[in-house]
Amino acid sequence: xxxxxxxxxxxxxxxxxxxxxxxxxxxxxxxxxxxxxxxxxxxxxxxxxxxxxxxxxxxxxxxxxxxxxxxxxxxxxxxxxxxxxxxxxxxxxxxxxxxxxxxxxxxxxxxxxxxxxxxxxxxxxxxxxxxxxxxxxxxxxxxxxxxxxxxxxxxxxxxxxxxxxxxxxxxxxxxxxxxxxxxxxxxxxxxxxxxxxxxxxxxxxxxxxxxxxxxxxxxxxxxxxxxxxxxxxxxxxxxxxxxxxxxxxxxxxxxxxxxxxxxxxxxxxxxxxxxxxxxxxxxxxxxxxxxxxxxxxxxxxxxxxxxxxxxxxxxxxxxxxxxxxxxxxxxxxxxxxxxxxxxxxxxxxxxxxxxxxxxxxxxxxxxxxxxxxxxxxxxxxxxxxxxxxxxxxxxxxxxxxxxxxxxxxxxxxxxxxxxxxxxxxxxxxxxxxxxxxxxxxxxxxxxxxxxxxxxxxxxxxxxxxxxxxxxxxxxxxxxxxxxxxxxxxxxxxxxxxxxxxxxxxxxxxxxxxxxxxxxxxxxxxxxxxxxxxxxxxxxxxxxxxxxxxxxxxxxxxxxx
Amino acid sequence: xxxxxxxxxxxxxxxxxxxxxxxxxxxxxxxxxxxxxxxxxxxxxxxxxxxxxxxxxxxxxxxxxxxxxxxxxxxxxxxxxxxxxxxxxxxxxxxxxxxxxxxxxxxxxxxxxxxxxxxxxxxxxxxxxxxxxxxxxxxxxxxxxxxxxxxxxxxxxxxxxxxxxxxxxxxxxxxxxxxxxxxxxxxxxxxxxxxxxxxxxxxxxxxxxxxxxxxxxxxxxxxxxxxxxxxxxxxxxxxxxxxxxxxxxxxxxxxxxxxxxxxxxxxxxxxxxxxxxxxxxxxxxxxxxxxxxxxxxxxxxxxxxxxxxxxxxxxxxxxxxxxxxxxxxxxxxxxxxxxxxxx
Numbered sequence: 058x059x060x061x062x063x064x065x066x067x068x069x070x071x072x073x074x075x076x077x078x079x080x081x082x083x084x085x086x087x088x089x090x091x092x093x094x095x096x097x098x099x100x101x102x103x104x105x106x107x108x109x110x111x112x113x114x115x116x117x118x119x120x121x122x123x124x125x126x127x128x129x130x131x132x133x134x135x136x137x138x139x140x141x142x143x144x145x146x147x148x149x150x151x152x153x154x155x156x157x158x159x160x161x162x163x164x165x166x167x168x169x170x171x172x173x174x175x176x177x178x179x180x181x182x183x184x185x186x187x188x189x190x191x192x193x194x195x196x197x198x199x200x201x202x203x204x205x206x207x208x209x210x211x212x213x214x215x216x217x218x219x220x221x222x223x224x225x226x227x228x229x230x231x232x233x234x235x236x237x238x239x240x241x242x243x244x245x246x247x248x249x250x251x252x253x254x255x256x257x258x259x260x261x262x263x264x265x266x267x268x269x270x271x272x273x274x275x276x277x278x279x280x281x282x283x284x285x286x287x288x289x290x291x292x293x294x295x296x297x298x299x300x301x302x303x304x305x306x307x308x309x310x311x312x313x314x315x316x317x318x319x320x321x322x323x324x325x326x327x328x329x330x331x332x333x334x335x336x337x338x339x340x341x342x343x344x345x346x347x348x349x350x351x352x353x354x355x356x357x358x359x360x361x362x363x364x365x366x367x368x369x370x371x372x373x374x375x376x377x378x379x380x381x382x383x384x385x386x387x388x389x390x391x392x393x394x395x396x397x398x399x400x401x402x403x404x405x406x407x408x409x410x411x412x413x414x415x416x417x418x419x420x421x422x423x424x425x426x427x428x429x430x431x432x433x434x435x436x437x438x439x440x441x442x443x444x445x446x447x448x449x450x451x452x453x454x455x456x457x458x459x460x461x462x463x464x465x466x467x468x469x470x471x472x473x474x475x476x477x478x479x480x481x482x483x484x485x486x487x488x489x490x491x492x493x494x495x496x497x498x499x500x501x502x503x504x505x506x507x508x509x510x511x512x513x514x515x516x517x518x519x520x521x522x523x524x525x526x527x528x529x530x531x532x533x534x535x536x537x538x539x540x541x542x543x544x545x546x547x548x549x550x551x552x553x554x555x556x557x558x559x560x561x562x563x564x565x566x567x568x569x570x571x572x573x574x575x576x577x578x579x580x581x582x583x584x585x586x587x588x589x590x591x592x593x594x595x596x597x598x599x600x601x602x603x604x605x606x607x608x609x610x611x612x613x614x615x616x617x
Numbered sequence: 618x619x620x621x622x623x624x625x626x627x628x629x630x631x632x633x634x635x636x637x638x639x640x641x642x643x644x645x646x647x648x649x650x651x652x653x654x655x656x657x658x659x660x661x662x663x664x665x666x667x668x669x670x671x672x673x674x675x676x677x678x679x680x681x682x683x684x685x686x687x688x689x690x691x692x693x694x695x696x697x698x699x700x701x702x703x704x705x706x707x708x709x710x711x712x713x714x715x716x717x718x719x720x721x722x723x724x725x726x727x728x729x730x731x732x733x734x735x736x737x738x739x740x741x742x743x744x745x746x747x748x749x750x751x752x753x754x755x756x757x758x759x760x761x762x763x764x765x766x767x768x769x770x771x772x773x774x775x776x777x778x779x780x781x782x783x784x785x786x787x788x789x790x791x792x793x794x795x796x797x798x799x800x801x802x803x804x805x806x807x808x809x810x811x812x813x814x815x816x817x818x819x820x821x822x823x824x825x826x827x828x829x830x831x832x833x834x835x836x837x838x839x840x841x842x843x844x845x846x847x848x849x850x851x852x853x854x855x856x857x858x859x860x861x862x863x864x865x866x867x868x869x870x871x872x873x874x875x876x877x878x879x880x881x882x883x884x885x886x887x888x889x890x891x892x893x894x895x896x897x898x899x900x901x902x903x904x905x906x907x908x909x910x911x912x913x914x915x916x917x918x919x920x921x922x923x924x925x926x927x928x929x930x931x932x933x934x935x936x937x938x939x940x941x942x943x944x945x946x947x948x949x950x951x952x953x954x955x956x957x958x959x960x
Binding site for chain 1 (some may be wrong): 665666667669686687688689690691692693694696698700702703704705713714717718759760763769
């Protein structure tokens, strides 16, 4: 069943090879075709080469400033995240302490939460209507909320750190836990201690993991959309937000396309770097064994980190739940009840509760498609010796590197006219979500697939199993956990996806994140309360999925 | 030079070291030998400062070093997996300890130790591209470079294959002796210990059962545990004791000790004629050809089995099923203390 080998694989395996092409066709149709259409519109809007839109983007101070801001906030977010996560990763890799597994789960939960939920949560915590401001105004009898972080760079950075802390923690801490403690002990015997231990031993050994984490966090924050749109206000725009504004508010398609092009090129370069780095972090040595802190200094270090994590990760989610349950007169469930009504003058065309159904249906369809396509793609990539697969690996990761907004924008301009007119198709959203979710499935299934020793399938074959039987009796049981993890990821990604949906969702079929976004954008305590209630529901769905992922991943599945 | 006094250590309430005393002389290679879990590595790590003792003291030249942090002890340590720094080449690995101590004559010393371990010319090599034996040499060079007053080696040959191990053990001893270093060597392999040690401390369940030169320990084990650890299984329970005599199922022997068990050391067993007085009679139940010798197992009618070797050059070598008689050299009848002596 291995593509690159000439001596194995009889006629019975050939039909599979054709199956393996399906994910490539899918990518071509729903990823490359829209992107190429963007290229076409930005470089040749009227059918012939015309670089004026491109020139506008490159020459104008405004867009250069946008690009500058995008880079600066991404760099700041990345540095802040790493500075906070590095000692956290050390504490996790090195020490055992009460509540460790809870914190670890909490940090991963943050990773699967949709951007709109996170934005809503921070708004609930430190926004003008947030619990902290409420408490401070009440205690000190203030006229106006003392914390005015909404629409500042500070709140954007805080949310980015919240979001990416767990990414960095996982990559660095996970790598750290596989590194031999002996190295460190030898260095200490040889006379290293304190900062010299960090500088000469720990940091260099962690270098590939730190770089991989940095690149990934940079990618995530560079393409940050929902957070900036909701919390940043009109003053701030990343490239991503600018593309959205140009396309939807100003209908300036050539400029939006030119911006997308800049974004695509930068992201592809970064993704290529990331896949390279990620491969370097795959080495495994004798791992660290976590132990209890031994003296007061060690306890202090652990506790300080735990407090940072708890405040950063737990407080916003708690505030979100509190806010969704408190109205003018104290505790209430009215915001949850209001979700099923659709009063006149609402920004939505349908009662918010319908969005829950929409999101669930989209997510289920996405999961099925992503698992099928992702598994086929994983098989394609598992062909070890083929040079083809080495090139295809980053290609399948590309959708992750492409901003969802670019994707959504590409769909609008490419898929709304013959030969492929899907503008009105209910499948459009699941297709977009599948593109984003597929890399997660590939990454979950691929390690399990690669871990199947070639001898296993060959022995089954010698023992008389046909190609199909081998797959059902050997491959499937071995990759099933990876499949479930991938499926759960796909489901969660679809539930929370905001960027692409904001372009392509039809007004009468909004998803949960879209409803939250629109409610947050409206004045009035009721809208705000409903946004909080909806966010809590979405968070609950994600939390359930996440528990499933964590359970299965504790068995060592997935390479993220 | 090094003194360990009453060191005790427990992990999660389980004692790993029970009041261990040890004295290592300057220039001596002391081997801590024992099965896995006997506490030898923990003792080594406590001496190095990588692990804390619950109680007891560790002294160098009479001064306690318990409050000296690891990085200021000035020891050398070699791990089983060598723990070479993967982000540095051979030379940088070797230079690390010198740099940490702020030495100035770095280059000179690097050349010197690489020459010593036979790795001159490998300075720019990537450590991940070295063979097992080469890594071991680089690790040794790295721990020797800062001129440690004490070198500790934790199963440094454990990850190598058997043939390589034998040769490297001899090389290791030669190098340590050439620089006249004091060393503590941890291993579970008796042959390695015999090859490398000046003295061996046999450890069991957190205590040192016996300390002595390799020859002494092998020929005069003091306890049942030590005897069994060296594969000396001709252990016979004592039935009754007289003045200076013990009675066993195999006969009465002269032993000046109130022991419950005695060892009939294989080194003292010879084939004899059946009519020799005091000969022990039995039947050969196993015969193994070892190249230069045969190992024979003889079963006494009480069920007690004795194993011993005879030279392959002997003219008459009994086969399985033959009746046989053996004689025991009186000085090779050794009283054994019960298992877990020191408790």
